[in-house]
Amino acid sequence: MKIVHLNTYEGNGGAGRACLRLNHALNAGGAASRVMVFFQFNDSTKTGTFSKNVFQKAKAIFNILAERYLVKLFAKNSKTPFSLSWFGRNVAKNQELKDADIIHIHWINHGFLRPKDLAKLDELDKPIVWTFHDSNAFTGGCHVRYTCENYHKSCGFCPLLKNSSEKDISHKTWMRKSKAYAALNCHIVAPSHWMANSVKMSSLMGFRPVTVIPNTIETNVFKPYVKSEAKRMLQIPADKFVLMSGFMPSKNDKHKGTSYLIEALNDLASRPGINKEKIELVIFGNKENADMPDFPFKTTFLGAIANDTHLAKCYSAADVFVAPSLEDNLPNTVMESLSCATPVVAFKTGGIPDMVKHLENGYLANYRSAEDLATGIEWLYHDEHAPEIQKEARRSILMHFSEAVVAEKHLNLYQSLLDLQPK
Known part of the structure; x- marks a missing residue:
């Protein structure tokens, strides 16, 4: 079974770390698992990258910086992360994705995959799994919701924006996601029951199938010492x-x-x-x-x-x-x-x-x-x-949460999705 994981960075942040850990666990469990990232800060053999040559790297850096700094024009001086999802790259023609049995999406913000780029992946006719490491996939831009429940409807009146209104940037982003998701057939993995419940309450993803599978950890590395x-x-x-x-x-x-x-x-x-x-x-x-x-x-x-x-x-x-x-x-x-x-x-x-x-x-x-x-x-x-x-x-x-336990749950999910594919 060939699995390709997609993440913006290699090992950066909690999502990147969780992605690499799952990849290691799946390979140890007998699968052929591979991580492809949008950008590598340093040359690495741990992952493949979509930004190999100088032009691709320069474009990736532009996307990353644009996504990180243009948002300041719209968002308040807040400490809550918000993504515009304006910049991205169509990777559907990549050969590794074409050869994969399963495409597993992780954290794809900072200019990697826009909603319409995600929809393009569906044209490959592969089972797509998407692990939600934060709330951004089903909101109009925020990654952390706190008590805001606007994502139950179609966002708008976003408390994080300078100009908050019914049809503000969060609502427009929600609309773009809604249009793209209509063409995206994916199975959601929630690492926690809290995340699964949040997904079910969202207007964007509430109708999607959700499976709770936690992240894993290298228990032979993170172990007790005297x-x-x-x-x-x-x-x-x-x-x-x-x-x-x-x-x-x-x-x-x-x-x-x-x-x-x-x-x-x-x-x-x-x-x-x-x-x-x-x-x-x-x-x-x-x-x-x-x-x-x-x-x-x-x-x-x-x-x-x-x-x-x-x-x-x-x-x-x-x-x-x-x-x-x-x-x-x-x-x-x-x-x-x-x-x-x-x-x-x-x-x-x-x-x-x-x-x-x-x-x-x-x-x-x-x-x-x-x-x-x-x-x-x-x-x-x-x-x-x-x-x-x-x-x-x-x-x-x-x-x-051990590698063997979590890998087996993912492999069972992958196989169930492959069994549903037209023969």
Whole structure:
């Protein structure tokens, strides 16, 4: 079975990472799986690319920059991502796509595939699967919806736009998607039940078949290490209670919830029974230390971590991973932490409850309650059953998100779609 995956970038962001992981899992499961990307920042043998020569690369860069910066003319100075989907490339004539048995679409924004380019893929007469890593496919432009329900109808009156009206840019984008989707026969994969329910409520995609299959993770890489030794690697005393978070204050993504993390930590530090000297905060990400606020605990900044084995050891050094996301499909950091047997404290939102089971392998705090987020951390700080909670964290990933489990679910879906094809 030949599967070709389409993604804008190679490994960039959560969607790119999830795409590469699935590709690896499928190849390990016996399929012939291949990832084709719109643009590679560096030459790579991991993926193929539609932008090979100088002209194609220049056009791709133009598309990417145009999509990222033209939106500023229409959108408010907001931290919520919005896509115009004006620029793209028709890739339907690509030989690898013609030779594929299955075409699997992932994240295709930033000038890769416009709605009409997606419709062109249907002319290849192949089963098309589309994994939704965020909400953009079924909205008039936003990637994160929060409480907005305009996508239930035909968008318009978009709260993210400077000139919001019944027939604003979000409505016009919705109309273009509606026209293109009428010519696109695809099966949707939702990595979480939250995403599946969102799709069913959308006017653009609510009538489409949806299968819930989670993203996967390399459980042989993201695995538990001896906690005391992992702490020693980070030069942290073994008796310290280590908090970890992968979120930096971001100028672009307010849905990461950093302000709630800061508020929760300040709340925690003020509580009786909390020894501030026995707690250390560890933060990884790609922001400079200068961007960081003052935290109430001693803080270690790890910066960006490119080596997954080292990252797994960092997760293992933590006693709790705090994920303050306000809306997330199936965040990789949560899955990585649990796979390393580190419990997670997070808001009960998005696809996080698919992974975090309250008071079993972590703590689900009430939405947008920094106080309850602090309570979850405090629960793990005092809980005498930490070893059992850590074991359950690892077991839950092995049971439901391992490469073999997720690959088999995808292969079964692919085969069912191929069986429906005209003989």
